[in-house]
Structure formats: C-alpha cells, structure tokens
C-alpha cells in the first residue's frame with residue numbers, strides 16, 4: 001500500500017513538473033546574443049570574464065593558486081567545484097558541461113552574457129519580436145515581457161552568486177561550492193558591487209555600454225539611466 005502510494009505520488013510529481021521543465025529557459029551561449037548585440041560582444045571579449053576557464057588550467061596563475069591553498073600543477077578544468085563559477089550555466093539546462101566539444105565550449109566556456117542577463121532561450125526571442133513590433137506597429141514592448149521570459153535585471157545578485165560566494169561572506173545566500181579567492185586570502189578579493197559594476201577598461205568585468213533606442217519600456221533597471229547617459233553611439 002505504502003509503495004503504491006509512493007509510486008502514484010512520484011507519477012503525480014513527475015506530471016506536475018513535466019510541463020514546467022519543458023518551459024524552463026535554457027542557456028544557449030554568447031554567440032546567440034552577439035548576432036544582434038555585436039558591439040557588446042566585442043567589448044565583452046576584452047573583459048576579464050572571457051579568460052575564466054583559462055584560469056583553471058595547470059600552471060596558469062600558479063602564484064595565486066598556491067596562495068589560496070590550491071595545487072598549481074593540477075588541471076581544474078573538469079572540476080564541478082570550479083566550473084560552477086568559471087563557465088556559463090554549469091549544471092543547468094543547456095549550460096556548460098565538462099565533456100562538450102570545443103566548438104560548443106567556445107560560447108559557454110567563460111562568464112558570458114547569460115551569466116548576468118539570465119538563460120536566454122526565451123527572452124532573446126522576445127527581443128526580436130519586440131524590435132519587429134516597434135518597426136511594424138510603432139509599439140513599444142513592456143519590459144515585464146522579458147522578465148517573464150527569464151531575463152535577469154538584478155545584477156547585484158548575479159555578481160554575488162560568484163563573487164560573494166564564500167564561507168563568512170556578508171551575502172546571506174552563500175552556499176558550496178565556494179570560491180577559494182576570499183578577502184581572507186588577500187584583501188584584493190573583496191568585492192564591491194558599486195565599484196565593480198562601473199569599472200571600465202583594463203580589469204573590467206562588464207562590457208562598455210551602447211545607446212538603446214527604447215524598444216522596451218516600463219520599470220527601468222537600476223543603473224540603466226546612469227549607463228545610458230554616457231553610452232556610446234552604435235555605428
């Protein structure tokens with residue numbers, strides 16, 4: 001009887017979860033985004049996040065690894081405990097896996113667009129739709145449409161998930177796997193969101209900003225007005 005109940009219960013859970021799983025947004029990689037956002041793509045190529053997988057290779061950044069108690073001779077490029085922050089969407093639908101081909105890895109094997117903006121399979125379609133709507137019907141699209149499709153505008157939390165994820169962190173949601181590079185190892189690893197998100201040029205984590213035409217409207221993300229004021233004109 002008990003077993004039958006367990007079986008029926010598992011089926012009910014599977015059925016309930018089925019459609020939700022099918023609808024969950026997937027990670028797709030940077031090249032899908034840069035088809036339309038080539039300028040942000042070119043700028044992102046110059047940020048520190050592009051080389052994040054490189055840092056897991058043996059002998060790379062040996063001194064920093066030794067200081068943090070890691071083995072500088074070890075290959076960490078297949079370690080789940082490192083890939084969760086050094087690649088995009090690791091362990092999630094469509095995200096990076098340790099056994100993907102070099103071609104697939106090119107688009108997911110770094111901290112890319114979707115690490116900050118969210119898994120893109122659904123919202124990027126809304127971007128194209130919204131652009132057409134503005135061109136053909138002169139209608140702007142509410143930003144709530146892309147939020148519902150999984151686009152993230154809470155950049156502070158996005159950064160914290162990797163940068164403030166260590167034991168003793170001021171961030172209340174920290175959980176393993178933790179970063180080995182904490183302020184206790186070296187004060188330079190302390191993360192200040194307000195400073196880091198505004199950093200540009202060498203050492204920057206975020207790409208340069210380019211003027212938007214205003215395809216979306218309503219509930220502007222924090223930082224938008226500030227960054228758009230000095231944003232570059234797209235050529």
Ligand code: HEC
Pocket residue numbers: 032033034035036037113114117119120121124127128131143211212213214215216
């Ligand atoms: C088919 C082309 C296309 C694709 C693919 C695409 N976008 Fe967009 N995206 C747009 C357009 C058009 C806008 C509106 C730009 C404007 O307002 O000038 C936009 C706007 C945005 C914005 C600003 C939204 C806002 O709040 O106004 C972000 C951030 C963004 N895209 C990120 C991404 C990311 C990340 C991906 C990949 C997952 C992606 N886009 C894929 C066309 C695209």
Ligand code: HEC
Pocket residue numbers: 048049051052053055084085086087088111115116155156158159160161162163189191193196197198199203204205206
């Ligand atoms: C998926 C994890 C992840 C996310 C999300 C992420 N980062 Fe990073 N970030 C890294 C890793 C890993 C490095 C180290 C890259 C390397 O050298 O291998 C790094 C390095 C940096 C650096 C250079 C080191 C430093 O602290 O001065 C800056 C600046 C930075 N990130 C800013 C940001 C900002 C701002 C955000 C959010 C808007 C962000 N990052 C989101 C993982 C992430």
Ligand code: HEC
Pocket residue numbers: 055056060061064065070076079081082083084085086161162163164165166177178179180181188189190
């Ligand atoms: C919770 C997220 C997270 C995990 C897990 C993680 N890292 Fe990182 N890693 C980061 C961030 C964030 C930085 C950037 C720190 C900074 O410069 O402020 C970084 C930086 C680095 C650096 C560059 C340090 C420097 O001084 O240039 C190396 C090397 C590195 N990580 C290796 C690893 C290895 C190896 C593992 C697995 C054992 C690992 N990381 C696990 C988030 C993470």
Ligand code: HEC
Pocket residue numbers: 030033034037040041044049111112113114115116117155197205206207208209210211212221222223224227
């Ligand atoms: C480390 C986090 C991070 C990564 C990685 C990242 N972005 Fe952004 N992006 C931001 C932040 C922060 C803003 C500014 C806030 C806003 O305007 O919504 C932004 C703004 C944008 C905008 C609005 C216009 C602009 O230029 O400011 C677009 C479009 C965009 N990103 C596309 C991309 C694409 C495409 C990629 C990958 C090639 C990417 N982003 C990678 C954090 C990131």
